[in-house]
Amino acid sequence: xxxxxxxxxxxxxxxxxxxxxxxxxxxxxxxxxxxxxxxxxxxxxxxxxxxxxxxxxxxxxxxxxxxxxxxxxxxxxxxxxxxxxxxxxxxxxxxxxxxxxxxxxxxxxxxxxxxxxxxxxxxxxxxxxxxxxxxxxxxxxxxxxxxxxxxxxxxxxxxxxxxxxxxxxxxxxxxxxxxxxxxxxxxxxxxxxxxxxxxxxxxxxxxxxxxxxxxxxxxxxxxxxxxxxxxxxxxxxxxxxxxxxxxxxxxxxxxxxxxxxxxxxxxxxxxxxxxxxxxxxxxxxxxxxxxxxx
Amino acid sequence: xxxxxxxxxxxxxxxxxxxxxxxxxxxxxxxxxxxxxxxxxxxxxxxxxxxxxxxxxxxxxxxxxxxxxxxxxxxxxxxxxxxxxxxxxxxxxxxxxxxxxxxxxxxxxxxxxxxxxxxxxxxxxxxxxxxxxxxxxxxxxxxxxxxxxxxxxxxxxxxxxxxxxxxxxxxxxxxxxxxxxxxxxxxxxxxxxxxxxxxxxxxxxxxxxxxxxxxxxxxxxxxxxxxxxxxxxxxxxxxxxxxxxxxxxxxxxxxxxxxxxxxxxxxxxxxxxxxxxxxxxxxxxxxxxxxxxxxxxxxxxxxxxxxxxxxxxxxxxxxxxxxxxxxxxxxxxxxxxxxxxxxxxxxxxxxxxxxxxxxxxxxxxxxxxxxxxxxxxxxxxxxxxxxxxxxxxxxxxxxxxxxxxxxxxxxxxxxxxxxxxxxxxxxxxx
Numbered sequence: 144x145x146x147x148x149x150x151x152x153x154x155x156x157x158x159x160x161x162x163x164x165x166x167x168x169x170x171x172x173x174x175x176x177x178x179x180x181x182x183x184x185x186x187x188x189x190x191x192x193x194x195x196x197x198x199x200x201x202x203x204x205x206x207x208x209x210x211x212x213x214x215x216x217x218x219x220x221x222x223x224x225x226x227x228x229x230x231x232x233x234x235x236x237x238x239x240x241x242x243x244x245x246x247x248x249x250x251x252x253x254x255x256x257x258x259x260x261x262x263x264x265x266x267x268x269x270x271x272x273x274x275x276x277x278x279x280x281x282x283x284x285x286x287x288x289x290x291x292x293x294x295x296x297x298x299x300x301x302x303x304x305x306x307x308x309x310x311x312x313x314x315x316x317x318x319x320x321x322x323x324x325x326x327x328x329x330x331x332x333x334x335x336x337x338x339x340x341x342x343x344x345x346x347x348x349x350x351x352x353x354x355x356x357x358x359x360x361x362x363x364x365x366x367x368x369x370x371x372x373x374x375x376x377x378x379x380x381x382x383x384x385x386x387x388x389x390x391x392x393x394x395x396x397x398x399x400x401x402x403x404x405x406x407x408x409x410x411x412x413x414x415x416x417x418x419x420x421x422x423x424x425x426x427x428x429x430x431x432x433x434x435x436x437x
Numbered sequence: 438x439x440x441x442x443x444x445x446x447x448x449x450x451x452x453x454x455x456x457x458x459x460x461x462x463x464x465x466x467x468x469x470x471x472x473x474x475x476x477x478x479x480x481x482x483x484x485x486x487x488x489x490x491x492x493x494x495x496x497x498x499x500x501x502x503x504x505x506x507x508x509x510x511x512x513x514x515x516x517x518x519x520x521x522x523x524x525x526x527x528x529x530x531x532x533x534x535x536x537x538x539x540x541x542x543x544x545x546x547x548x549x550x551x552x553x554x555x556x557x558x559x560x561x562x563x564x565x566x567x568x569x570x571x572x573x574x575x576x577x578x579x580x581x582x583x584x585x586x587x588x589x590x591x592x593x594x595x596x597x598x599x600x601x602x603x604x605x606x607x608x609x610x611x612x613x614x615x616x617x618x619x620x621x622x623x624x625x626x627x628x629x630x631x632x633x634x635x636x637x638x639x640x641x642x643x644x645x646x647x648x649x650x651x652x653x654x655x656x657x658x659x660x661x662x663x664x665x666x667x668x669x670x671x672x673x674x675x676x677x678x679x680x681x682x683x684x685x686x687x688x689x690x691x692x693x694x695x696x697x698x699x700x701x702x703x704x705x706x707x708x709x710x711x712x713x714x715x716x717x718x719x720x721x722x723x724x725x726x727x728x729x730x731x732x733x734x735x736x737x738x739x740x741x742x743x744x745x746x747x748x749x750x751x752x753x754x755x756x757x758x759x760x761x762x763x764x765x766x767x768x769x770x771x772x773x774x775x776x777x778x779x780x781x782x783x784x785x786x787x788x789x790x791x792x793x794x795x796x797x798x799x800x801x802x803x804x805x806x807x808x809x810x811x812x813x814x815x816x817x818x819x820x821x822x823x824x825x826x827x828x829x830x831x832x833x834x835x836x837x838x839x840x841x842x843x844x845x846x847x848x849x850x851x852x853x854x855x856x857x858x859x860x861x862x863x864x865x866x867x
Binding site: 162163195199267269431432 | 580
């Protein structure tokens with residue numbers, strides 16, 4: 144709602160002079176990416192901090208990055224693969240769940256961590272100015288790093304199974320992974336900052352978010368492949384869900400099994416752009432004055 | 438301050454700044470209103486819930502913390518901002534630090550701003566001192582390379598070198614603050630904003646910080662905006678001051694005048710105070726003797742350099758004649774602490790017609806500061822008890838100011854040294 148501009152102006156006294164203009168005028172889209180870039184060291188520090196702090200005073204330390212997905216995947220293998228007997232389209236169950244888990248974890252941590260951006264950092268935000276966008280960006284970076292660490296596990300299993308011939312990845316499709324990550328990251332970031340912006344005023348959302356993300360996971364083909372669903376309401380919901388298509392594409396590339404729906408991919412891309420734009424718009428509005436309402 | 442006003446560079450300019458806050462609970466019932474306002478804005482109509490533009494401070498459910506501030510701060514000056522609680526000082530600083538945005542008006546800031554609204558922002562207990570320096574520095578806008586370059590200076594200034602690689606949760610609060618201030622003090626920003634940060638740390642460190650800020654303004658040409666309730670530090674640091682009251686600037690200019698303005702003009706009374714009609718306290722409502730007037734011939738307001746004697750005149754009348762009465766004058770500091778008392782050694786007589794007494798009050802040992810006088814006329818009873826005949830509290834006030842050379846040109850810190858100074862230490866080097 145407020146407009147701020149940072150520009151470098153030449154001045155006689157100093158080689159460069161910073162000029163900040165703050166006014167009560169509104170502008171919907173303004174990211175000030177230049178300013179965010181100047182604070183890149185802060186982004187690195189925030190990203191590093193989120194790792195360092197998570198594993199401080201733990202016995203196993205960073206090993207937890209590996210242990211958490213392994214345990215989760217084992218539980219999934221046991222519950223969904225073993226007890227429920229859900230098919231994984233011939234992919235070895237542990238590999239299937241590990242892969243799905245990695246990509247979902249990436250998306251969901253983008254959402255949940257960013258959903259708390261404003262409320263969790265209120266005390267810092269209230270005392271000093273720095274581009275607020277640094278926090279969501281560093282959260283996203285932390286999620287990316289975590290994702291790649293998990294992918295090490297996936298790669299090991301994948302290497303083993305492709306030698307035994309249990310899976311046949313679409314090697315060229317692997318090139319799509321950065322694109323998929325970018326899309327899911329932007330989507331997660333968008334959803335996260337929309338929630339965090341609204342949470343500054345309406346706290347109800349903070350309560351809903353954990354619950355909602357869990358529900359979202361089941362509405363996404365994570366613990367089951369999309370091919371297991373016949374046409375019907377569930378399949379329609381899943382197709383509309385913007386996370387479905389990237390996840391299926393991801394598994395198609397990595398595991399060689401997956402349903403590619405071109406229409407769903409386009410829809411997902413469009414939704415991502417819309418969510419990102421709305422997110423930026425709301426974020427811009429909220430970041431200037433949220434301290435008054437949080 | 439040496440340059441004439443017209444060719445000084447502007448560091449910060451505020452024009453027509455207003456800041457509105459909503460009163461009461463925010464959220465909950467406001468979603469409907471929010472949507473209503475939003476819809477109105479989308480259609481380009483006037484916001485039905487807006488009352489911006491009104492000059493009222495308190496109107497319905499909103500509160501104007503700042504009601505139109507126009508202020509220009511020049512490069513290289515140290516500006517003090519004073520005002521009572523709720524005057525809008527902190528809101529003003531928050532706007533300048535871009536923690537929140539104004540509801541109306543424009544702010545232009547020429548230069549990078551670093552704020553010390555609270556030292557140690559972003560300090561994390563689990564991280565070591567060094568890690569926190571990086572974190573804090575980056576939050577305040579430094580790059581890693583800049584912090585690396587200044588790390589040695591920061592550690593040196595902070596006086597916590599041996600603990601720098603210990604998690605700050607093991608620090609004492611003083612160490613914590615010192616480290617945090619050290620980071621803030623070594624920023625390269627052109628404008629420094631401080632809110633009472635000097636209230637922490639031991640005295641030597643406070644002095645060090647003040648000197649550092651002073652240098653930042655005078656030697657490095659940086660601009661300092663300082664908010665404090667401690668008038669001593671304002672005096673020491675600032676060369677101009679602004680007094681805020683109820684969201685408006687009520688005074689702008691010289692520091693001493695500003696402080697006086699803030700403390701209220703009553704703090705230093707006129708050179709002549711009418712006492713006859715002044716309300717006595719309930720216990721002394723019946724006073725057989727009436728003090729009529731107290732005055733001095735030393736100018737408009739009584740401000741005198743340290744080491745001088747205060748010459749006063751007092752006039753009084755009795756309901757009936759009294760013999761053998763005494764006068765006692767209690768000296769209190771401005772905050773109400775009794776400092777000392779002096780009394781007449783011999784009795785005098787009071788008559789039904791007005792009498793004037795000239796006196797010399799020994800104020801030569803009073804430290805710089807503001808003082809009030811409470812005169813009491815009394816009689817000593819047979820058993821050594823005293824009978825008060827007229828009692829007045831804090832009716833006359835004056836100020837003692839430091840003069841060049843006094844206390845080796847340091848500001849008198851009454852918080853630590855009291856209000857009374859003893860004769861200079863006599864010494865001989867052997």
